Amino acid sequence: GQQLNQSPQSMFIQEGEDVSMNCTSSSIFNTWLWYKQDPGEGPVLLIALYKAGELTSNGRLTAQFGITRKDSFLNISASIPSDVGIYFCAGQYAGGTSYGKLTFGQGTILTVHP
Amino acid sequence: DADVTQTPRNRITKTGKRIMLECSQTKGHDRMYWYRQDPGLGLRLIYYSFDVKDINKGEISDGYSVSRQAQAKFSLSLESAIPNQTALYFCATSDVRAPNQPQHFGDGTRLSIL
Numbered sequence: 001g002q003q004l005n006q007s008p009q010s011m012f013i014q015e016g017e018d019v020s021m022n023c024t025s026s027s028i029f030n031t032w033l034w035y036k037q038d039p040g041e042g043p044v045l046l047i048a049l050y051k052a053g054e055l056t057s058n059g060r061l062t063a064q065f066g067i068t069r070k071d072s073f074l075n076i077s078a079s080i081p082s083d084v085g086i087y088f089c090a091g092q093y094a095g096g097t098s099y100g101k102l103t104f105g106q107g108t109i110l111t112v113h114p
Numbered sequence: 115d116a117d118v119t120q121t122p123r124n125r126i127t128k129t130g131k132r133i134m135l136e137c138s139q140t141k142g143h144d145r146m147y148w149y150r151q152d153p154g155l156g157l158r159l160i161y162y163s164f165d166v167k168d169i170n171k172g173e174i175s176d177g178y179s180v181s182r183q184a185q186a187k188f189s190l191s192l193e194s195a196i197p198n199q200t201a202l203y204f205c206a207t208s209d210v211r212a213p214n215q216p217q218h219f220g221d222g223t224r225l226s227i228l
Contacts, residue, residue, distance in 0.1 A: 048216050
């Protein structure tokens with residue numbers, strides 16, 4: 001089946017620093033999604049990417065859909081304490097029996113020190 | 115996301131017991147999903163349903179069953195719980211009419227099997 005490798009697994013940073021995380025896949029995807037999970041809650045969608053090469057921003061967050069369709073990255077600029085949580089990438093292949101299904105990365109645990 | 119409600123939020127039970135986790139949604143979405151989350155493994159798909167008469171196995175369906183009682187309700191059952199089913203379980207929904215159908219998650223059920 002499709003595999004997603006997300007890195008790094010965890011990050012410990014100081015408030016104000018920029019953060020970068022990425023996902024790579026063994027297969028191509030038609031859609032890349034980035035979710036954030038706060039403690040005790042379900043994942044919440046941050047950014048959705050629909051085209052190879054697409055670069056999309058949402059406030060301090062920027063994400064890109066890789067040209068090969070096998071990778072994506074998420075950057076967070078000027079981190080703040082409420083950025084703490086687990087960040088997941090997810091890929092969706094809109095074809096065949098995989099239609100509508102997501103494959104998730106392992107998650108990046110972000111800790112921000114004030 | 116209050117539009118996707120999971121009950122119970124926490125459950126502790128013993129090996130061999132039958133457990134049912136329930137999910138209801140007010141989003142009017144036709145597609146519903148069950149995932150489990152384990153540390154370092156991300157979210158893995160257990161079962162999914164694209165409408166009331168459609169049930170499909172995900173990547174880790176062994177030991178689980180589901181029932182789609184109505185468009186708004188999708189329950190997950192563990193017929194005879196075992197300790198390695200201890201995990202955080204999430205229900206999600208998506209709308210076939212939405213672009214590439216981003217999934218929306220409930221707040222999860224933390225299940226512990228002793």
